[in-house]
Amino acid sequence: MIEQFPALIVVTPLIFAFLVTMAGLWNRKLCFPLVLIALSASVVFAGGMLAVVISGDKPIHYYLGGWAPPWGIEYVIDHLNALILVSVAVISLLVAVYAQKTLEQEIHESKLPQFYTLFLLQITGLFGITATGDMFNLYVLLEIASFSAYAIIAMGERGADFAAFRYVLFGTIGACAYLLGTGYLYIITGSLNMADLTPLLPHLFYSKALLVGFAFLIVGIGIKMGIFPLHIWLPDAYTLAPSAVSALLAPLFTKVGAYVIIRIMFTVFDPSFAIKLYPVTDVLGWLAAIGILFACVMALAQSDFKRMLCYVIVAEMGYILIGLASANRFGLTGAILHIVNDMFMMACLFTVAGAIFYQTGTRNIYQFRYLHRTMPIISALFIVGALSVVGIPPLCGFFSKWYLILGAIQAKQWGLVVVMLLSSLLMAILFFRVIEIVYFAPPTDQRHAHHKHGKTGIVMDNVPLSMVIPMVLIGIGIILLGIFSGVIIKHVIAFAIPSM
Numbered sequence: 001m002i003e004q005f006p007a008l009i010v011v012t013p014l015i016f017a018f019l020v021t022m023a024g025l026w027n028r029k030l031c032f033p034l035v036l037i038a039l040s041a042s043v044v045f046a047g048g049m050l051a052v053v054i055s056g057d058k059p060i061h062y063y064l065g066g067w068a069p070p071w072g073i074e075y076v077i078d079h080l081n082a083l084i085l086v087s088v089a090v091i092s093l094l095v096a097v098y099a100q101k102t103l104e105q106e107i108h109e110s111k112l113p114q115f116y117t118l119f120l121l122q123i124t125g126l127f128g129i130t131a132t133g134d135m136f137n138l139y140v141l142l143e144i145a146s147f148s149a150y151a152i153i154a155m156g157e158r159g160a161d162f163a164a165f166r167y168v169l170f171g172t173i174g175a176c177a178y179l180l181g182t183g184y185l186y187i188i189t190g191s192l193n194m195a196d197l198t199p200l201l202p203h204l205f206y207s208k209a210l211l212v213g214f215a216f217l218i219v220g221i222g223i224k225m226g227i228f229p230l231h232i233w234l235p236d237a238y239t240l241a242p243s244a245v246s247a248l249l250a251p252l253f254t255k256v257g258a259y260v261i262i263r264i265m266f267t268v269f270d271p272s273f274a275i276k277l278y279p280v281t282d283v284l285g286w287l288a289a290i291g292i293l294f295a296c297v298m299a300l301a302q303s304d305f306k307r308m309l310c311y312v313i314v315a316e317m318g319y320i321l322i323g324l325a326s327a328n329r330f331g332l333t334g335a336i337l338h339i340v341n342d343m344f345m346m347a348c349l350f351t352v353a354g355a356i357f358y359q360t361g362t363r364n365i366y367q368f369r370y371l372h373r374t375m376p377i378i379s380a381l382f383i384v385g386a387l388s389v390v391g392i393p394p395l396c397g398f399f400s401k402w403y404l405i406l407g408a409i410q411a412k413q414w415g416l417v418v419v420m421l422l423s424s425l426l427m428a429i430l431f432f433r434v435i436e437i438v439y440f441a442p443p444t445d446q447r448h449a450h451h452k453h454g455k456t457g458i459v460m461d462n463v464p465l466s467m468v469i470p471m472v473l474i475g476i477g478i479i480l481l482g483i484f485s486g487v488i489i490k491h492v493i494a495f496a497i498p499s500m
Contacts, residue, residue, distance in 0.1 A: 002048050006062040006075035009045040009085065010128045010141075013038045017120035024113020031116045032100055038120060039093040042127065046089040050082040054491055061133075069133070070193035076133035080267075080336065080496035083488070084130050084259050087340045090477070091251055091347050092123050094470035099244030101464045102354050106242045107155055115152060122148040122248065126256050135182045135192045135268070138260070142178065142224065145256075146171045149249055153241040163236035170223055170233040178220030184213025194268050202270050205277055214273070217264055218280070225257025227317050228291025235310040243354030246306060250313055251346040255339045258320045262335065265324065266498045275327045285325025289419040292318035296426035300433075305363045306353045308430070309346070312389060315423060316342045322416050323404050331407025332497045333489055338400035340488075341388070344477045345397055348385035351471045352378055355463045365434055369441040377468060379438050384475045386431035388482070391424050396481035 016038035023030040049060060059078040063069065077085070096119065107115055125145025132138050150171065154164035186192055188209050189200045204210045219230070226234040234254075238246045265274045265281075274280035292315045299311035316338070323335025355378045356371070357363055372379040388395035391402075401420065408416040481488070 002052055003060065003062065005045040005049050006060055006077050006131050007064065009042050009049070009089075010075075010124060010131060012041050012045070013120040013127065014124045017117045017124065020116045020120060021113060024117075028109065028112055031113050035096050035116050035120060036093070039089070039096050039123065042123070043086075043089040043093055046082070046085040049077045050086050050492075053077060053079055053082045070191045070196040073137045074133040074193060074195070075131045076195065077131060078496065079492050080263070081130045081259065083336070083340060083492050083496070084256065085127065087343045088123070088126050088130065088252055088256065091343050091474075092126075092248065094474055095244065095248045095251075095347065095351070098247065098351055098354070098467050098470040101467050102243045102358055105358060106157075106244075111155060115155060118148045118152045119248070121145075122152065122253075126252055129256055130259060133194045135185060135194060135197070137192075139175070139179055139182055142260075143175055145253065146175065146224070149253060152245045153237050153249075156241040156245065158240075159236070160240035163233075163240045167233045167237045170230075174220045174223030174230075176220070177216045177223070181213045181216030181218075181220060184209055184216065188213075194263070197268050198270070201268070201273070205270075205273055211278065214264075214269065214280075218261065218284075221257055221261045221264070225254045225261065225317055226314060227321060228287060228294060228314055231291070231295075231314045231317075234314065235307055238310045238313070239304060239307040243350075243357055247347060247350040247354055250309070250350050251343040254313060254317055255343050258317065258335075258339050262324065262332075266332070271327070271498055281325045281327050284321045285413065285416055288318035288321035288325065289416055291315070292322075292419055292423045293426075296423050296430065299430050300426065303365050305356070305365050305368070305434070306350070307363075308365070309349050309353060312349070312427070312430075313346060315427070316346070316389070318423075319401065319404055319420070322413075322420065323407055325416065326404070326407030326411040326413060328407050328410050329497055330403050330410050333493050334400050334403030334405075334407055336493050336496060337403060337485060337489065338397075341396040341400045341478075341481055344474055344481060345385050345388050348381060348471065348474045348478060349389070351467075351474065352382045352385065355467055355471065358467070359462045365437060368434065368437050371438045374462065377472070378463065381471050381475045382438065383435060384478055386435065388478050390427045390431060394479070394482045396478050396485060399482055399485040 016034050020031045020034050023034060052060060059076050062075040064073040103112060103115060122145055125141045125148060128141030129138055129145060132141060150164050150168050153167060154161045182192065185197060188204055188207060189197055191197055191200060223230045238250050295311045295314035299308045302308040302311065320335045320338050323331040323338065353363060359375060384395065388397035391398045405417055405420055
């Protein structure tokens, strides 16, 4: 049965997306339970595959339609993407539970079936991108995820439709670039299967066509993951999207893109191509360094809490690229660990932003005065997420940043070391500014003017338990990832790093 899990984890949310659409025509109340069933099953599938990969120390292969590669499409689950699949499944389930009440406030009831359908299609795309072993199939699934993202972002507040349209423009450019890169690979090798490409490409490393194809792939994925300076679409799109959408896309879409770039650079291509033959990692490293400093400064300039977090995402993607630029085991360990850690950290912070908006009706940081008195649990969760992003032990963000710094030191990239240390200081200033307002600034009538009354059901911090519980679990996840980071590295990440 477990050998079917690679297909089931993709097919299950896809089938349930159609079921949600049909249920929405009959009874909208059935949509949310169907989403929970699909995502709960996905957690089981992802956990089962990770357990099998760890115990067997070998990948799981699944041939779609029984057609063996390279003629057929293959799904391959190894240590790297098994870890990513589990993280995506857990975060998407928790965000789905969290989303129910926020959607009642931010989206008209008649649009809920369409939203949940797109939500499941988004997860389908993310699972497929992570599981597939075929370059063209990855493109198809990338577009499923992208088009779903465009639509659910457009459901947001005023201006969201324009932000989604701009995202469409950038996303289309990224998709075209990725497709062109895939086309170049097919023209010169005659194959699209990742495992089949791996032994074929080293013989073509001096081909200009291969270099152009590789450049298209990196640019295409770079746009999707929002790295500097290809991030222009990201702040508006994630800020104006509904709270539940931001809490889903900000942690997952960009990190799955980071997984893809690692897969291409270090699995499909031999690592020597981007490290020794061409200075790809050096270029990415310095772009990341500039992007981190730029994003930190831009985040400091924001008064909109959610928009501030969007620039934090750009900085976090820069950290992952610095791990790739180090081009050693420490750096790649930090990059992979940071992908997982940042999923939980961004999920924590964006759900906090949504909860604050749910209760107060504002995202203006300067109106969070003394918020800990009316939202003590949410404020505490904010501190957990914020301190983890800054890199305070024993929270998970410290350990991935530690490995990233060790990687840069081993690579003797002293400039990158300085950038990471300086950016941690800037992040501390950024978040402690908010902490000061939340905990120490006296309340004002303006903030209380935004307080909303009349919430029904069991509430905590005037936020429903259905929102608080997933947030608390995400916060616990941040702590546990820090405590057990050594176990994760030893049993999973150590096997995901290629020999260089």
